[in-house]
């Protein structure tokens with residue numbers, strides 16, 4: 133029983149959910165971005181960069197809301213240490229997706245399909261689904277591109293998402309460590325694919341707002357495999373060149 137609300141603790145999350153709808157809606161200038169699996173590496177990196185460089189609202193999603201709240205607190209502390217006073221909230225993935233304008237699937241590639249289906253009811257044509265996921269297999273030589281039968285993980289996400297939800301592939305080739313270290317000044321490109329030009333323009337804008345990151349349009353979702361296949365390449369560059377780590381690419 134919660135001493136303040138006089139409610140069973142189990143009911144507190146739904147109450148908080150209702151309270152959340154009293155918050156002002158996001159505006160085009162100030163979007164609400166949910167990072168599902170935002171407790172992990174790329175989720176942390178993107179959350180920290182967006183929180184440091186923009187005013188967009190960040191929601192950390194997790195299968196475990198407690199874990200999401202703990203991660204959000206850690207990110208707030210990291211941001212504060214770098215001079216940024218930001219509030220980041222943590223929720224179960226479904227709740228984070230329900231509230232967001234942009235939903236980033238920051239989960240391992242084998243779970244993106246199930247994660248999309250877990251939150252599908254919370255998505256609509258106004259929600260942009262972003263996937264950075266890449267299918268890879270590693271052996272003693274290095275990492276190798278290993279796409280699913282859909283052709284790419286990005287196209288798999290589009291196939292599993294509700295028909296009216298626009299999907300954009302982005303951030304595949306960025307090293308999470310390079311983003312998460314806020315003292316590291318980045319100068320990198322990120323490659324974008326998508327069939328919905330408005331959705332792609334929005335994600336392009338969000339990428340561009342990260343200081344030192346340049347978004348480049350690589351066309352429709354059908355070109356996703358070419359982008360995804362760069363990820364094992366940059367990992368192998370890091371593996372065989374000991375002075376390089378958290379490698380990324382700049383296209384000139």
Ligand SMILES: NC(=O)c1ccc[n+]([C@@H]2O[C@H](COP(=O)([O-])OP(=O)(O)OC[C@H]3O[C@@H](n4cnc5c(N)ncnc54)[C@H](OP(=O)(O)O)[C@@H]3O)[C@@H](O)[C@H]2O)c1
Nearest residue numbers: 169171172173174194195238239240241243265266307308
């Ligand atoms: N790491 C990078 O440098 C990098 C760079 C570019 C792209 N990517 C891509 O980004 C995605 C995430 O990579 P990552 O390195 O951040 O992954 P990660 O740290 O291994 O995992 C991210 C989160 O995924 C969630 N997760 C784990 N197992 C799950 C399952 N069975 N079902 C649903 N969610 C699950 C976990 O969150 P909860 O336990 O809190 O739910 C975890 O914190 C991958 O698809 C990867 O290809 C990664």
